[in-house]
Amino acid sequence: MAGSVITFYSYKGGVGRSFALTNVGTLLARWGFKVLCIDFDLEAPGLAQFFGSVPQTPDAAEWLLEAPGLVEMVEAFKGDPWIPLDWQSYVRRLDAPGLGGIALMKAGRTDATYHRRLQQLSWPSLYQAGLGSQLERMFDELREEFDYVLIDARTGVTDFSGIITAQLPDVLAFLFTANEQSLDGSMHVARRAAEARNGLALDRSRLLLLPIPARFETQVEHRIALLWRERFVSELAEFYAGWAGPNDFIPKLVQATTIPYVPYWSFGERLSVVEDESSDPLGINFTLETLAALLAHRLGQTGLLLDSRDDFVAAAKRLARHGGAARRSVFLSYDHANTFAAEGLREALEKRGTPVFMDRHDIPSGAHFEAKLDAAIEASDHMLVLVGDRTRERRGQTADIRKFLRQAASDVRPRFVVPVLLEGTPPSAIPDVLRQYRTIELGIDFDGAARELAELLQPRLAETPFKVKxxxxxxxxxxxxxxxxxxxxxxxxxxxxxxxxxxxxxxxxxxxxxxxxxxxxxxxxxxxxxxxxxxxxxxxxxxxxxxxxxxxxxxxxxxxxxxxxxxxxxxxxxxxxxxxxxxxxxxxxxxxxxxxxxxxxxxxxxxxxxxxxxxxxxxxxxxxxx
Ligand SMILES: Nc1ncnc2c1ncn2[C@@H]1O[C@H](COP(=O)(O)OP(=O)(O)O)[C@@H](O)[C@H]1O
Ligand SMILES: [Mg+2]
Known part of the structure; x- marks a missing residue:
């Protein structure tokens, strides 16, 4: 599945754009997505500082301080405009604990000459020389390589920002504070981007707009905060059209996506999701998680978000682990009395390239069994339940099945449960929770059963990124x-x-x-x-x-x-x-x-x-x- 490009934009600086981007990106990476952040705020770059706030290896720390980035890549283009942009040389994966292997492209080598070099770049003439199409090609490659490319977009309204706000992204996330200029400026640019996109002859789908109220103070001035929130709801309605659901969702979505002002994080550039692993509803990480989950769900499932925000986030994490995987994995639920049949089925399935989770192979002795089992249920795409005469009496097995079904109900990816009836077992042995599902029978022809299962479990997800369902x-x-x-x-x-x-x-x-x-x-x-x-x-x-x-x-x-x-x-x-x-x-x-x-x-x-x-x-x- 092709990756998605999300541009984080703000009309003014200091609204917490880089803070939001780096924290949301880190969450997505930790959940298992491949994420790249690009610092396109060339005048006031900040991403390297945020990532530099966590302990890095000496090598990575040096890279963050000294390595070249986008500006140097563009300088190289200026020298040889016909050579494809060598983006690999400017991207590095950060392996520090807590970052989930997120990758970064810096703005540039911010030495004493940086600003002078930046000023020497004439964007209109670079465009004339073909930089626009080179960037487009680069982003096509990045979409292949990453699940999410997050762009920290420069402030200001220049010709150059058109490609970053309108042409390239799937989603334009725009941040603003409770302040006239900030709100009006952001709305203006978002509106222009949407218009520009609709005017472009691209077969890429529509640009989705995600407003994010940021640095929002509620603790002290309660009444004024309420007034501003009402204002956001009425003025931003047009941007939610097309993805948010019915109009009465908007106030709740505004609330769920507002990043609160938390004085503790206002000193220096730091990653709150790394320094503070908690996510209580009053803290800043709560909203950051909701935002990351919203991107993971591709701005879908808003009904679930408003129903149960925690289920929404949990489902997003499960998506991450398996959204892009071509091979669908299955969890094999069985009673130890039927280990022989379970082994046979497992072997036949794995021979066909389907990864199978089976407790006795995949949980090392001494590991925390229950926790490993739960994790495996979450991570598996499908569940096979071997049904024998005693299955109905197996409480643990039934609990596992219920767990899986509960998750599957709120997941976007198709997850099937298939009862596999052991030879000679009457259908009445099937537990009630599984009654409604299509059953297959297992004799001694394990290969035949595996073939039948593979057919049944084929992924049929329409995998178009950010297409609103x-x-x-x-x-x-x-x-x-x-x-x-x-x-x-x-x-x-x-x-x-x-x-x-x-x-x-x-x-x-x-x-x-x-x-x-x-x-x-x-x-x-x-x-x-x-x-x-x-x-x-x-x-x-x-x-x-x-x-x-x-x-x-x-x-x-x-x-x-x-x-x-x-x-x-x-x-x-x-x-x-x-x-x-x-x-x-x-x-x-x-x-x-x-x-x-x-x-x-x-x-x-x-x-x-x-x-x-x-x-x-x-x-x-x-x-x-x-
Ligand atoms: N919601 C918030 N509460 C408190 N401090 C914040 C919040 N968002 C950002 N900050 C802090 O404000 C400063 C500016 O944020 P930054 O993301 O660099 O701004 P921008 O990229 O919009 O210019 C940073 O020190 C950052 O940690
Ligand atoms: Mg910034």
Whole structure:
């Protein structure tokens, strides 16, 4: 997956831009992303000072002080404009503890001649000589090499900054303090960048804008702080459009992304996330973590952020460890009575290139077993559960499965759990939590089973960086079509309401109609489109009708897709259901929604057809209501 470029911009200096960038970058690197920071604030470079505040090896300390950087790279270009920028010579990975191996490109060798040399660079003529396209090529290479490239952008509004604020980044994060000039200046530049980007003939997707209120004082002047916060909310609304979700999310997002002023960190350039490992809600690291997680989620999952900020951060960390990995790993859950079968399956899977976690191989004796196991569950993409006669009685195993399912529900990457039924074990042995999942059977043909599993677990994530997913509410019949619905969710191009497990659903149902209606309202609140997944029994069901009516009243786009030809966990297709919109009136007028019936019979072809078209269908349905 190609990496992303995030520009941190501020109109004025001293707002904490370099502080935010270096700390957020360090968190992302520690979570497992490959991160590069580039100091493009050539007039007032600061990144090297922040990284220099933690104990470095003598070699790295010297590099931070003396090494050349961007300015020298540009000087080299000036000498030989046709030679590709040799960025590797100016980038170094920092291996000091706590930095996660973050890499840096300095602004330059800040010796006595630095400012004079900087002034001698005439940016317009460098551009004439082709520096712009050389930089573009460099960033294409950086995207290959890194998951995140964070640019500390120079202040001031020059022609040169256009490439850094508008042309190159996926996200323009702009910081400002509670101050007229700072806010107005930043908003002006952000607006210009967005306009410039839309005017550029690039096939790169839209520029996303992330406002970050910084150095925000709440401890002393409570009342004035509130007024400023309200002002941020009303003036910044336009920048949240397109990624934040519904308008009533904005005040909460502003709050969640405001970096507080903490006097302790105002002395010198220091990394708060390294010096202070804690992250309590009142401290500065709390917001820095939220910001890092927001980037890791590619500004998605805002619903989850506002629901549970901690789950949001935890899910971001899991993404980091595995987001870019081509090989999907599995956690093998088994009972020690079935070690023989577990070993056979593990060997067959590893032969096919799938890394398998198995406690007796992967936890060294003497290690803290529980902690290692938890870490492995988090890190694994999928879980296989070997089901034998006694599995239902194994408390520990059931707890592991629940842990995995809870995480999978809030993760963006597809994570599957597959019950693997041992030969001669009746399906009734499958623990209740796993009832709804497609099962495979394991005989003595371990290779055959591994092949079947590999197919089932294939990653189907649409891996386009920073493409905003459409936010959809799925309407469907839980008991009849859950497996079909999960296939649609795993296509990865839509963000949906969380699908409750059987147990949680029962809990809601016990609350009666009011509780169900409330859950539907809550889940629909942040959505732009209702997608009815029509199986044999969907249409005319009480809650399906309720959902359509509600979505229609709320102004959501509506559409329906016939999914009866997708196979369920038993491999069965079903019969075609009725048109859910036919004859449906809301306040006297008809509900108008398109109904798609993929013109194929084979489950796989139907799946591909929906995968290719669903985004287009949704866009059309949403546009029809505007
Ligand atoms: N939220 C904050 N609370 C307290 N001090 C901060 C905060 N953000 C930044 N600082 C401090 O303010 C100074 C300037 O920050 P810096 O990030 O270098 O500014 P900029 O890059 O915007 O010019 C640094 O000493 C930094 O540690
Ligand atoms: Mg700075």
């Amino acid at each position: 459409r936010k959809c509410y799925l309407s469907f019949s839980y008991i009849h079509d859950l497996w079909r619905v999960q296939q649609i969710r795993n296509m990865g191009s839509v963000e949906t309401q969380p699908i409750l497990g059987h147990g949680s659903w029962e809990t809601v149902r016990r609350g009666g109609d009011a509780a169900i209606a409330e859950l539907i309202a809550e889940n629909m609140r942040s959505k732009e489109c209702l997608v009815v997944l029509v199986g044999a029994e969907t249409t005319r069901r009480k809650w399906a009708t309720y959902e359509i009516e509600r979505a229609w009243r709320e102004g959501l786009g509506v559409l329906a897709i016939h999914v009866h030809k997708l196979r369920d966990r038993e491999g069965r297709q079903t019969r075609k259901g009725a048109d859910p919109f036919e004859g449906l009136l809301v306040d006297g007028s008809p509900v108008v929604g398109r109904v798609y019936d993929p013109p194929f019979d084979d489950s796989r072809t139907v799946y591909e057809h929906i995968r290719k078209n669903i985004e287009g269908w949704i866009s059309e349905a949403v546009a029809a209501r505007q």
